Structure formats: C-alpha cells, structure tokens
Amino acid sequence: MKQIIVLATRNKGKTREIRELLKGFPIDIKNLDDFGPIPEVIEDGETFDDNAYKKASFTAKILGYPAMADDSGLCVEALDGAPGVYSARYAGKNATDADNVNKMLDELQGKENRNAAFKCVISIAVPTGAALTYEGECKGVITKEAFGDNGFGYDPLFFYPELNKTFAQLTIQEKGRVSHRGKALKEIADEIDKIIEWIDIIMPKFQPAEYKEDKS
Numbered sequence: 001m002k003q004i005i006v007l008a009t010r011n012k013g014k015t016r017e018i019r020e021l022l023k024g025f026p027i028d029i030k031n032l033d034d035f036g037p038i039p040e041v042i043e044d045g046e047t048f049d050d051n052a053y054k055k056a057s058f059t060a061k062i063l064g065y066p067a068m069a070d071d072s073g074l075c076v077e078a079l080d081g082a083p084g085v086y087s088a089r090y091a092g093k094n095a096t097d098a099d100n101v102n103k104m105l106d107e108l109q110g111k112e113n114r115n116a117a118f119k120c121v122i123s124i125a126v127p128t129g130a131a132l133t134y135e136g137e138c139k140g141v142i143t144k145e146a147f148g149d150n151g152f153g154y155d156p157l158f159f160y161p162e163l164n165k166t167f168a169q170l171t172i173q174e175k176g177r178v179s180h181r182g183k184a185l186k187e188i189a190d191e192i193d194k195i196i197e198w199i200d201i202i203m204p205k206f207q208p209a210e211y212k213e214d215k216s
C-alpha cells in the first residue's frame with residue numbers, strides 16, 4: 001500500500017511541481033483541497049525553516065497523516081533579501097501573482113544589481129511533531145519585464161542564465177531539474193525509502209484500551 005503524505009498547501013502551482021517530481025515513488029500525495037475545511041496555519045515565522053515546519057507539523061497534527069510543507073520565496077540582493085518569507089504577500093495580503101510581479105518591477109526600476117535567488121525549505125512532519133528538513137536554492141537574475149506563461153509566482157521575472165530563459169519559459173520538467181524546489185525534492189527522492197521507513201517507525205500507533213467482558 002502507498003504511504004499517504006498530505007501536502008500542506010492549496011497552491012496549485014506548487015502541488016503540480018511536487019507531484020510531478022515525486023511521481024513514480026510509493027507515496028500517494030494529497031493536498032489540503034482533498035480534505036474538508038480545516039483551520040488555516042498562521043505563517044508568522046521569520047525564516048523559511050520556521051514556516052515550513054509550522055505548516056507541516058500543524059497539518060500532520062490536525063489530519064493525523066504525515067504532512068509535507070514547502071516554504072519558499074524570492075530573495076533579491078538589491079532589496080536586502082526581500083521579499084523572502086513575505087514573497088506571497090509582497091504587494092499586500094490578497095496580492096495576486098501579477099500584483100507581486102508588478103511591484104517587483106517597480107521596486108527594481110533603475111537598479112543595476114538584479115541578482116536574486118529562489119530559496120526553498122521542505123519539512124516532512126508526523127503528528128507528534130518530529131520532522132525532517134530539506135533545502136534547495138537557485139540563483140538567477142530579475143528581468144526588466146515579464147517573459148513566458150508557464151509556472152507561477154515570480155517565474156516570468158526569474159531569468160536563469162544557464163538556460164538563457166526565465167523560469168516561465170521552461171517546461172515543468174526543465175524547471176524541476178534546476179529550481180530551488182527541484183533540488184530539495186531531489187534530496188527527498190534520493191532517500192525516499194529511508195523517509196518511508198522513518199514515517200512507519202515514528203507514526204503513532206493507536207492501541208485502544210483493553211476492557212473486561214461483562215459476564216453478568
């Protein structure tokens with residue numbers, strides 16, 4: 001039987017990439033949309049690490065399954081590492097990808113240094129709170145206008161020099177080979193057997209209380 005792991009996200013772009021990169025392994029990847037309404041986790045950590053662990057452990061505790069969470073974002077040199085953990089809400093609480101892209105272009109107007117890095121931390125947690133952590137990083141350059149229609153988030157602005165394209169001009173497979181998330185998932189894929197064994201050992205096994213037969 002396949003091990004169920006719940007992805008602690010409703011982000012369709014992330015779910016698609018993670019499912020694609022972990023296909024073929026004996027795991028059944030669900031996401032939050034496969035369950036009924038559940039409380040939202042508050043992402044108030046100061047690092048990708050904090051937020052990834054918060055999302056994974058909260059989801060595992062609430063649903064009783066092992067959970068995997070990705071916390072990721074774009075760190076731009078000329079903005080002192082911003083938006084970083086605030087990447088999803090850079091242009092405001094309910095910002096769309098287009099709002100964030102436009103704000104980034106505005107903030108970098110006239111700036112010479114356009115170096116940036118996507119960072120990703122993936123946490124795999126079980127309901128007791130025990131967790132494993134994986135990381136990945138990818139360096140690139142922020143373009144002066146958007147190019148490409150694939151991917152999500154800041155992909156149309158993230159130029160990857162080695163392939164001479166933005167992430168939004170790559171296929172999901174091409175992006176997965178070089179991206180921050182792809183690198184973290186490669187580490188997971190490389191030790192998936194050990195991870196499944198770890199989950200099996202560490203998942204709480206519920207033993208109902210014994211009772212005496214009523215002989216009256």
Ligand code: IMP
Nearest residue numbers: 070071072073074087088152153154155
């Ligand atoms: P999170 O859900 O808090 O991890 O938000 C991550 C945010 O960072 C996303 O909403 C995107 O704006 C951005 N981001 C993370 N990974 C990527 C990527 O692979 N491509 C483009 N944008 C990304």
